[in-house]
Amino acid sequence: MPGGDTADTGTARRTGVAGLIEDSIRRTPDRTAVGVADGSARLSYQRLGRLAGTLARRLSEAGITRGDPVALYSDNRPEFVLALLAAWTTGAVVVPMDPQLAGPEIRTRLAAVDARAVLLPHRLRDNYPADAGATPAWAVDLDAVQGELTVTDIHHGSGTDGIAPPPTGQDTTTARDPGTVQEPGSALLLFTTGSTGTPKIVPLTHANLAASVADIRLTCHLGPDDATLLVMPMFHGHGLIAGLLATLASGGAVHLPAAGRFSAHLFWDEITRTRATWYTAVPTIHQILLARAATDYPAAGTPALRFIRSSSAPLAPAVLHRTEERFGAPVISAYGMTETAHQAASNPLPRDGVRKDASVGLPTGLEIRITTTGGEPGGEPAAVGEIGEICVRGPTLTAGYLNDPRATAASFVDGWFHTGDLGYLDPDGYLFLSGRTKEMINRGGEKIAPHTVEAVLLAHPAVQDALAFAVPDPKYGEEINAAVILQPGRHATEADLREHCRSRLSAFEVPKKIYFRDRFPRTAKGAGDREALAASLRTRTPRAPRSP
Numbered sequence: 001m002p003g004g005d006t007a008d009t010g011t012a013r014r015t016g017v018a019g020l021i022e023d024s025i026r027r028t029p030d031r032t033a034v035g036v037a038d039g040s041a042r043l044s045y046q047r048l049g050r051l052a053g054t055l056a057r058r059l060s061e062a063g064i065t066r067g068d069p070v071a072l073y074s075d076n077r078p079e080f081v082l083a084l085l086a087a088w089t090t091g092a093v094v095v096p097m098d099p100q101l102a103g104p105e106i107r108t109r110l111a112a113v114d115a116r117a118v119l120l121p122h123r124l125r126d127n128y129p130a131d132a133g134a135t136p137a138w139a140v141d142l143d144a145v146q147g148e149l150t151v152t153d154i155h156h157g158s159g160t161d162g163i164a165p166p167p168t169g170q171d172t173t174t175a176r177d178p179g180t181v182q183e184p185g186s187a188l189l190l191f192t193t194g195s196t197g198t199p200k201i202v203p204l205t206h207a208n209l210a211a212s213v214a215d216i217r218l219t220c221h222l223g224p225d226d227a228t229l230l231v232m233p234m235f236h237g238h239g240l241i242a243g244l245l246a247t248l249a250s251g252g253a254v255h256l257p258a259a260g261r262f263s264a265h266l267f268w269d270e271i272t273r274t275r276a277t278w279y280t281a282v283p284t285i286h287q288i289l290l291a292r293a294a295t296d297y298p299a300a301g302t303p304a305l306r307f308i309r310s311s312s313a314p315l316a317p318a319v320l321h322r323t324e325e326r327f328g329a330p331v332i333s334a335y336g337m338t339e340t341a342h343q344a345a346s347n348p349l350p351r352d353g354v355r356k357d358a359s360v361g362l363p364t365g366l367e368i369r370i371t372t373t374g375g376e377p378g379g380e381p382a383a384v385g386e387i388g389e390i391c392v393r394g395p396t397l398t399a400g401y402l403n404d405p406r407a408t409a410a411s412f413v414d415g416w417f418h419t420g421d422l423g424y425l426d427p428d429g430y431l432f433l434s435g436r437t438k439e440m441i442n443r444g445g446e447k448i449a450p451h452t453v454e455a456v457l458l459a460h461p462a463v464q465d466a467l468a469f470a471v472p473d474p475k476y477g478e479e480i481n482a483a484v485i486l487q488p489g490r491h492a493t494e495a496d497l498r499e500h501c502r503s504r505l506s507a508f509e510v511p512k513k514i515y516f517r518d519r520f521p522r523t524a525k526g527a528g529d530r531e532a533l534a535a536s537l538r539t540r541t542p543r544a545p546r547s548p
Helices: 016-027 045-061 078-090 103-113 206-220 237-249 267-274 283-291 317-327 405-411 450-458 494-502 530-537
Strands: 032-036 042-044 069-073 093-097 117-121 137-143 148-153 186-191 201-205 227-229 253-256 278-281 307-310 331-337 342-346 367-371 388-393 416-425 431-436 441-443 446-448 463-473 477-486 513-516
Touching: 016 045, 016 078, 016 186, 016 206, 016 237, 032 045, 032 078, 042 045, 045 078, 045 148, 069 078, 069 103, 078 093, 078 117, 078 137, 093 103, 186 206, 201 206, 206 237, 206 331, 206 342, 227 267, 227 278, 237 253, 237 278, 237 331, 237 342, 253 267, 278 283, 283 307, 283 317, 283 463, 307 317, 317 331, 317 450, 367 416, 405 416, 431 450, 441 463, 441 477, 446 450, 450 463, 450 477, 450 494, 463 530, 477 530, 494 513
Parallel strands: 032 253, 069 093, 069 117, 093 186, 117 137, 227 253, 278 307, 307 331, 477 513
Antiparallel strands: 032 042, 137 148, 186 201, 331 342, 367 388, 388 416, 416 431, 441 446, 463 477
């Protein structure tokens, strides 16, 4: 990155997403690039570039070079941003990792990508599991006031002025395999977050990221006067690409939560303090904010949000409308996945056209088609309005999964990625989601999309969140059940909710049983985990809702 202490990479200017961020550093050197919402840290673009260059030089001196996978074990901290940009300056491939993972899972993932080193914020060094393996782990300590950083080898205790080079001649659990080194241009290795099976590893190039960032900037009209509170984790594509990279490429300000993650009781104070103009989140977060609005949303000096963005799971129209009414800003739903470098479609902002509330919008930089064959090679496109599997292709799409030719061959056919999502395109080209092929419930031959049932339950005024799922049934093969979380201070019975569903769904779609819960299991990015919920309920009995 530009600055007085930049590493020598042999090139004056860079292309791809790193080049877009360098352009922001040149254009707006004195503007805030990254800060912590409580004011404890603030980095201008110029200082961000200088510190990233300093860290890049130290990584290069320690032996990190082009194509080396470098893992980032961090929540939403400024050190994550510095480590990301520094690693890219050396030509390394960045592997973001969830700091909540257990040691054995970290060790497995590090081995899967053949990681050369792990970088983490100094404040998380005591959290790094002792059983995470022998891969070198380096703690980055940022003094934002003085504009200085130090790096420490947490395994070998090297001094704070430097880091020890990665050892050579390691055993087979950590030794480098030249066959796993990524092709030139690789920027990220991201783990998918599917609810079943082992996560796949998605390589994304700098060109993939630059194309996705350009689409997000265009959709949201992001510019240097924008600021966001980044509550989505940066170890997933939603937070990393839409929240961080798109903002930095536009010259705006990224403010990180003081807790390093979403905190419901601090959210509106942090939004107000940072003068955020927008934020992006999963539907679960929108639902939590609505449930707490009576006590948490400021009565005076309300935030002047330009828009609110929702992605990573379908947003029920009822939740969208409540959010807009309560927080006074338009809400746009977007659709994407790790394989497409996050965004693939989005509803437009009000200034740009028609928003269809039940839709995830128009394609953004990608082609989208619907096939009726469930992803078989040579499948025929579906008719307008006909439900089928969503397929995509375009410049943001990965070329395939890392070291997994079978999964790649199954999902990537003739340049099209078969997403496993079901949906349809309307006559105007808007995309509507209908669930996942693997999550569809087959009740005696009738197909039920859990998403459809959840959207109806969320339309009930007493329901804060809902998940629908399949259970075995001796007569129909599968039956549909659901679970709900009620709004604080609201009351509803199972009979109330079933009657509500009967008035809006076909008879076979009405849940046979509805459970009441205080919380749901969540995926790492905050979406409801219906498989884990169903498993937890198999040995439990329904619990009556609490009286207000």
